Amino acid sequence: MGANPQAMVFEPIRTRRAFEEICDRIRGQLENGALKPGDKLPPERELARQLGVGRSALREALRSLEIAGIVRLQKGVKGGAFIREGDPSGMAQVVQDQLHLGSITVEELTEARVHLLDLVVRLACERATKSDLEALRKNIERTAEMTRANRYLERVECSREFYALLGAATHNQVLALLVEAVTEILMKFVRLRVAAGGKPQPRLVEKRTRIVELLKARDADRTAHAMRAHLQSVHGLLQEGLRLKQGSSQKA
Amino acid sequence: MGANPQAMVFEPIRTRRAFEEICDRIRGQLENGALKPGDKLPPERELARQLGVGRSALREALRSLEIAGIVRLQKGVKGGAFIREGDPSGMAQVVQDQLHLGSITVEELTEARVHLLDLVVRLACERATKSDLEALRKNIERTAEMTRANRYLERVECSREFYALLGAATHNQVLALLVEAVTEILMKFVRLRVAAGGKPQPRLVEKRTRIVELLKARDADRTAHAMRAHLQSVHGLLQEGLRLKQGSSQKA
DNA sequence: CCACTATAATTGGTCTGACCATTAATTGCA
DNA sequence: TGCAATTAATGGTCAGACCAATTATAGTGG
Numbered sequence: 001m002g003a004n005p006q007a008m009v010f011e012p013i014r015t016r017r018a019f020e021e022i023c024d025r026i027r028g029q030l031e032n033g034a035l036k037p038g039d040k041l042p043p044e045r046e047l048a049r050q051l052g053v054g055r056s057a058l059r060e061a062l063r064s065l066e067i068a069g070i071v072r073l074q075k076g077v078k079g080g081a082f083i084r085e086g087d088p089s090g091m092a093q094v095v096q097d098q099l100h101l102g103s104i105t106v107e108e109l110t111e112a113r114v115h116l117l118d119l120v121v122r123l124a125c126e127r128a129t130k131s132d133l134e135a136l137r138k139n140i141e142r143t144a145e146m147t148r149a150n151r152y153l154e155r156v157e158c159s160r161e162f163y164a165l166l167g168a169a170t171h172n173q174v175l176a177l178l179v180e181a182v183t184e185i186l187m188k189f190v191r192l193r194v195a196a197g198g199k200p201q202p203r204l205v206e207k208r209t210r211i212v213e214l215l216k217a218r219d220a221d222r223t224a225h226a227m228r229a230h231l232q233s234v235h236g237l238l239q240e241g242l243r244l245k246q247g248s249s250q251k252a
Numbered sequence: 253m254g255a256n257p258q259a260m261v262f263e264p265i266r267t268r269r270a271f272e273e274i275c276d277r278i279r280g281q282l283e284n285g286a287l288k289p290g291d292k293l294p295p296e297r298e299l300a301r302q303l304g305v306g307r308s309a310l311r312e313a314l315r316s317l318e319i320a321g322i323v324r325l326q327k328g329v330k331g332g333a334f335i336r337e338g339d340p341s342g343m344a345q346v347v348q349d350q351l352h353l354g355s356i357t358v359e360e361l362t363e364a365r366v367h368l369l370d371l372v373v374r375l376a377c378e379r380a381t382k383s384d385l386e387a388l389r390k391n392i393e394r395t396a397e398m399t400r401a402n403r404y405l406e407r408v409e410c411s412r413e414f415y416a417l418l419g420a421a422t423h424n425q426v427l428a429l430l431v432e433a434v435t436e437i438l439m440k441f442v443r444l445r446v447a448a449g450g451k452p453q454p455r456l457v458e459k460r461t462r463i464v465e466l467l468k469a470r471d472a473d474r475t476a477h478a479m480r481a482h483l484q485s486v487h488g489l490l491q492e493g494l495r496l497k498q499g500s501s502q503k504a
Numbered sequence: 505c506c507a508c509t510a511t512a513a514t515t516g517g518t519c520t521g522a523c524c525a526t527t528a529a530t531t532g533c534a
Numbered sequence: 535t536g537c538a539a540t541t542a543a544t545g546g547t548c549a550g551a552c553c554a555a556t557t558a559t560a561g562t563g564g
Binding site: 027037063069101111174182 | 308361371425
């Protein structure tokens with residue numbers, strides 16, 4: 001065999017499963033515009049009949065699309081499968097899963113975050129609008145309130161939002177998305193630390209205030225420098241906590 | 253209302269669905285190390301019995317985990333649900349879905365790619381090993397062969413691999429992953445262009461060769477500059493093609 | 505003894521039909 | 535009118551059956 005000089009790649013023919021075919025059709029209708037965010041798919045029983053498949057196959061397809069962030073399933077009359085607006089938050093789960101599969105490490109994650117945010121603040125220096133800066137200012141204000149009230153878990157939420165706002169200030173939703181994904185995972189570690197009674201990071205509000213001021217002054221180099229210093233101190237705090245946990249279950 | 257000063261956030265209690273509970277349990281076993289890549293879950297019927305749920309609920313859970321890239325399902329005796337090694341390629345699908353949902357645009361994607369690769373090549377300049385550079389050299393060699401043989405689809409595959417190798421040369425799997433995700437989507441557009449008979453990009457091999465040479469010389473600034481110029485010319489070619497397609501279905 | 509083929513056993517994939525749970529509209533009663 | 539009970543629509547789950555793919559095993563012929 002193999003006499004044919006053509007590219008005999010022969011993809012392993014994974015027998016096409018029904019739910020995959022269904023997913024592809026719905027994705028196709030998204031690509032060609034037949035389906036748009038807000039649209040509602042027919043009820044499961046009806047759609048299954050139209051597609052000539054059983055309800056179980058259709059449900060696995062809908063479940064897949066739900067996990068992928070494409071549809072939102074809602075129960076009750078007037079419920080159904082609705083095409084979602086863009087909500088890229090699902091990516092954080094994907095990255096986080098890979099973290100637990102050992103494919104990536106926390107060190108790689110924090111390093112990627114440092115570099116990403118270096119890039120992001122430089123772009124934000126060029127593009128941040130007044131409303132972007134105002135949102136950041138309000139966020140820091142709320143962070144200060146939470147700090148004074150010792151509401152540390154809510155302060156973590158403020159932190160997550162702070163980085164999301166920075167991402168938004170680049171006016172590039174892809175970069176914003178990437179920043180949110182890596183931030184979300186780090187925040188999970190921070191929450192663990194807070195729940196365990198770890199000391200909150202000192203001078204957080206002051207450091208963020210300075211970063212936003214530099215941002216407002218459009219001073220990219222100094223902003224990036226301040227951000228990098230801040231992230232590395234965060235990294236240091238987390239490393240402390242991680243060393244403790246890893247000591248107990250470390251083996252190979 | 254709101255008399256309670258406590259944080260009355262009251263998350264909307266989405267009635268916990270069975271498959272979600274199952275997913276969380278399996279994810280939990282991943283986190284605490286009870287499950288590791290390569291492990292096999294019990295057969296569906298058996299696992300459903302153990303968990304006290306029906307087979308359909310369990311299957312929706314397994315389907316979700318499969319879409320998330322956590323397990324791989326295999327038929328036949330000796331088949332089953334296997335915990336996957338880290339395979340972060342699923343992220344590309346997530347990003348691509350968001351693209352079709354209109355959440356992000358091709359412009360944002362290409363811009364993010366330019367900035368990401370700027371960062372990546374600078375890191376790669378510091379960290380690329382001999383074997384990284386050797387892999388890049390071999391990749392370019394193969395790209396040249398495909399170019400001479402007019403095997404353009406395979407040349408696209410070489411391109412995808414080229415950027416994956418660049419990502420790998422950073423020795424940070426998170427950054428590598430992000431690069432692969434955005435690259436994979438752009439490649440889809442390139443493949444469309446190739447299939448439509450678009451002219452292949454000229455001097456591709458020469459440009460990549462120069463980039464790798466600069467990389468080998470550890471000249472971060474020049475490498476980044478060459479990369480940026482290259483990516484922007486790619487962007488220009490794609491923009492041509494996109495303008496044609498958008499003209500036909502543009503409305504609002 | 506070896507190589508090939510037919511059979512069986514295991515396991516995921518799908519179908520059918522039923523019932524449960526939630527939601528919103530409708531009806532009925534005060 | 536206003537509120538409570540009923541009803542209808544729809545996703546969520548269960549149960550059991552059968553289909554399809556894959557591997558092990560037995561059988562068969564050389």
